[in-house]
Amino acid sequence: MRECGVNLFSMDYLVDLENAIDTAEGKMTIMGNINPSGELLTGTPDEVYKEACERLKTAQGHSYILAPGCDLGADTPLENIKMLSKACKTVTNI
Numbered sequence: 001m002r003e004c005g006v007n008l009f010s011m012d013y014l015v016d017l018e019n020a021i022d023t024a025e026g027k028m029t030i031m032g033n034i035n036p037s038g039e040l041l042t043g044t045p046d047e048v049y050k051e052a053c054e055r056l057k058t059a060q061g062h063s064y065i066l067a068p069g070c071d072l073g074a075d076t077p078l079e080n081i082k083m084l085s086k087a088c089k090t091v092t093n094i
Helices: 017-024 045-059 078-091
Strands: 008-011 029-034 064-068
Touching (some): 029 045
Parallel strands (some): 008 029, 029 064
C-alpha cells in the first residue's frame, strides 16, 4: 500500500502495532488499534488509559494516531474516550 502512495493506514485492533509500524518504514502513518468492543466499551477508565499508553509507547517516534480499531459503540462510556486523550497528553510529555 505504501508504494501506491497511501499516506494513512487505519488498522483493526487485531493487527500487531509493532509489525505495522515496521512494515510502514516511516513512509505512512498508522492509525487505530484500540479494541472498540473490549476495554474501550466494557473496561474501566484506568484499563483504557493503560492500554492507550502501551500503544503510544510502542509507536513513540513513529507516525501514529491513537484511535479505535473500528467505529465506537453507541454505549462507549465518555470517560473511557477521554482516557485516550489523557494518554496522548501523558505519553508525549515523557
